[in-house]
Amino acid sequence: MKSMSSQIERRFEISSSIVGIIDGSFEIGNLLVMVLVSYLGPRVHRPKVIGVGCLIMSLGAFLSVMPQFLMGRYNYERITVTVHNSSMSVSACSLASSEGHPLTDATETPSTKKNFGCEKTTNSRLWLFVLMGNLLRGIGEAPVMPLGVSYIDDFAKEENSAFYIGLVRSSGMFGPTLGFLLGSFCASLWVDIGIVDIDAISINPKDTRWVGAWWLGLLICGAVNLIASLPFWFLPYSLPKEGENEILKISHLPVQGDHCKTDPPAQPPLKFSEAVKGFFPALKKLFGNPVFLVYIFLTILQYNSLVGLITYETKFMEQQFNVSVARAIFLIGVILLPITILGMFLGGFLIKKFKLHVTEMAKFACITFIVAYLLNLLYFTCSCEVLQVAGLTVPYSGLKHISSSKNSFMASCNADCSCKLDQWDPVCGDNGITYMTACFAGCKSSTGTGKNMVFHNCSCVEGQGHGLANSSAVLGQCQRESCTKAFPYFLALQTACAFILALGGTPTYMIMFRSVSPDLKSFAVGIETLGGRVLGGLPAPIYFGALIDETCLKWGTKNCGGSGSCRVYDTKAFRNVYLGLIAGLRAGCCLLYIVVSVLIIKRFKTHGKEMEDVKNTERPTSKEPVTSNKKDILPGARTSDESEETRM
Numbered sequence: 001m002k003s004m005s006s007q008i009e010r011r012f013e014i015s016s017s018i019v020g021i022i023d024g025s026f027e028i029g030n031l032l033v034m035v036l037v038s039y040l041g042p043r044v045h046r047p048k049v050i051g052v053g054c055l056i057m058s059l060g061a062f063l064s065v066m067p068q069f070l071m072g073r074y075n076y077e078r079i080t081v082t083v084h085n086s087s088m089s090v091s092a093c094s095l096a097s098s099e100g101h102p103l104t105d106a107t108e109t110p111s112t113k114k115n116f117g118c119e120k121t122t123n124s125r126l127w128l129f130v131l132m133g134n135l136l137r138g139i140g141e142a143p144v145m146p147l148g149v150s151y152i153d154d155f156a157k158e159e160n161s162a163f164y165i166g167l168v169r170s171s172g173m174f175g176p177t178l179g180f181l182l183g184s185f186c187a188s189l190w191v192d193i194g195i196v197d198i199d200a201i202s203i204n205p206k207d208t209r210w211v212g213a214w215w216l217g218l219l220i221c222g223a224v225n226l227i228a229s230l231p232f233w234f235l236p237y238s239l240p241k242e243g244e245n246e247i248l249k250i251s252h253l254p255v256q257g258d259h260c261k262t263d264p265p266a267q268p269p270l271k272f273s274e275a276v277k278g279f280f281p282a283l284k285k286l287f288g289n290p291v292f293l294v295y296i297f298l299t300i301l302q303y304n305s306l307v308g309l310i311t312y313e314t315k316f317m318e319q320q321f322n323v324s325v326a327r328a329i330f331l332i333g334v335i336l337l338p339i340t341i342l343g344m345f346l347g348g349f350l351i352k353k354f355k356l357h358v359t360e361m362a363k364f365a366c367i368t369f370i371v372a373y374l375l376n377l378l379y380f381t382c383s384c385e386v387l388q389v390a391g392l393t394v395p396y397s398g399l400k401h402i403s404s405s406k407n408s409f410m411a412s413c414n415a416d417c418s419c420k421l422d423q424w425d426p427v428c429g430d431n432g433i434t435y436m437t438a439c440f441a442g443c444k445s446s447t448g449t450g451k452n453m454v455f456h457n458c459s460c461v462e463g464q465g466h467g468l469a470n471s472s473a474v475l476g477q478c479q480r481e482s483c484t485k486a487f488p489y490f491l492a493l494q495t496a497c498a499f500i501l502a503l504g505g506t507p508t509y510m511i512m513f514r515s516v517s518p519d520l521k522s523f524a525v526g527i528e529t530l531g532g533r534v535l536g537g538l539p540a541p542i543y544f545g546a547l548i549d550e551t552c553l554k555w556g557t558k559n560c561g562g563s564g565s566c567r568v569y570d571t572k573a574f575r576n577v578y579l580g581l582i583a584g585l586r587a588g589c590c591l592l593y594i595v596v597s598v599l600i601i602k603r604f605k606t607h608g609k610e611m612e613d614v615k616n617t618e619r620p621t622s623k624e625p626v627t628s629n630k631k632d633i634l635p636g637a638r639t640s641d642e643s644e645e646t647r648m
Helices: 005-011 017-044 046-064 065-072 094-099 109-116 121-125 127-141 144-154 158-171 172-186 214-228 244-251 272-277 279-285 291-309 313-321 327-355 360-383 483-502 505-515 517-536 541-551 573-605 608-617 623-633 638-648
Strands: 425-429 443-447 454-458 473-475 554-557 562-567
Touching: 005 017, 005 172, 005 214, 005 313, 005 562, 017 127, 017 144, 017 291, 017 541, 046 065, 046 127, 046 144, 046 214, 065 127, 065 158, 065 214, 094 473, 144 158, 144 517, 158 172, 158 327, 158 505, 172 214, 172 327, 279 291, 279 517, 291 313, 291 505, 291 517, 291 541, 291 573, 313 327, 313 483, 313 573, 327 360, 327 483, 327 505, 360 483, 360 505, 360 573, 483 505, 505 517, 505 573, 517 541, 562 573
Parallel strands: none
Antiparallel strands: 425 473, 443 454, 454 473, 554 562
16 A cells, blocks of 8 residues: 555545545554454454454455446546648647647647546545545454464563564564565556557656556455455464473373363453453553653654655655656565564564563664664755756746746747646656646657657757757656666665664564553553554654645646646655654654663662572572562563463
């Protein structure tokens, strides 16, 4: 879904802020059920609830692709030349239409175009199917992390828990990796693949009007979610505590054949009245924990920066560095996400290898984030020039502008062409300047068809080495070579930041587990996920998109009138808004990392010496005294889990 946001924006001709609302509907779905699911987690059959969630996600994916089969073919905004005689060349300048030449799309009457495009007025609202499908996906995804992570942590040894959770979280990143690779493949395919002749399409994937097969990836993902739900139905309600088999072998040594059998605890009856009665005390207990409270605020800011970054990253790469959406998605999938996976896995491994205490985890997470933030500031050095569009970002070279703001795209060289201001079918002139259409370039003739069409005798183009009468222009925007050269440096910097952030990700996540009581772990994960997604994942795409929309210089036009998706951005303003928001949010994260580290150090400092005594006496003494000591030393901390879970 993240990789297809640009394609959805163009297919439904909507603004970035509406795309943000569609993206945020996933978080709304989470909001509807997250608290209930996470609170009731220990009292329900967790694997089966996750299985039901996968089925709901599958249904949501199938619902999202419905518009593709309800809408007609995608007709991108264009000015084409219809020629009845192959030897005849028709002017892109509309002046020719008054003389009876074969008409082009540019010379169709507005009423004809509007009637053709507005036969099905419901098309303009079909993006609501995508929104509702994403809402269902959010509902289905809600139980996966809270119930899955708590299920693992309940039955794992304490020293292995962080490693297992880090492994699961890093393995889970393979999903987005495959998703981005699939998205890259789908973005390179035409939206109506199999229905239209690809050779007849005059634009390429780098064009801002290109729409890839956004629906194909969702169709595949819906089928995968359906298959993924099956194994969860065969998992038990509970598992033997890791390591208990060895204890049972010793205690039941004379009884051969029976010592490996452990009857899972009976499923406790769930009374709704009792569950509701204990909800608010549990919530009060969680938010009365200052470490957890600061951690929630930290999570919210991190979600805001991360979701905003990922949602509009492909658009940023496309506009800033002249990279096609398909290539941008591919690079994220093969470089950034694997590096993130490696960082998350290594973070969990370091905790297990060096047996880091919660204070050491907090220091490690704080240092890694601050280092990544300082590297993040270097993004601003990767600048890129604004696309030179005649009459929009640069004046018509050597020609006087017409003063009226309404006709700011017009000049003396194209004043007689009757060009339509609401069209966008860019051509690149010999002078390196982009024109909104061949009409605005003042082109009087053309050769070739489709992608190979070349316009000649363009009065607004100053040819290099020849007169104005011989100037030509080709379809598509002019390439910005300096931007393309700066892209590898940006990618290397982003890779380094992603690795360092991911390295501290697992230690940060474990802070929550070590600072809440064991019976509230599932509830804490749910509150953390809910807070992050509702206050971070939901608003971030909306306000990021709204601010990015403010940097748009040229909007597309719908068939039925009204503005569509953006065609050209002010790349400098785009960069400042996009990177500035991320930097500001992460500055707040740095402050909260320092606060949470100080709180954890203060909380556990007085118990440090006694903790060392407990570690030294852990081996020679029996298990029960050790666990009871831990409970006295670290009230409400994760180290009391073992004794609590042994009694379950």
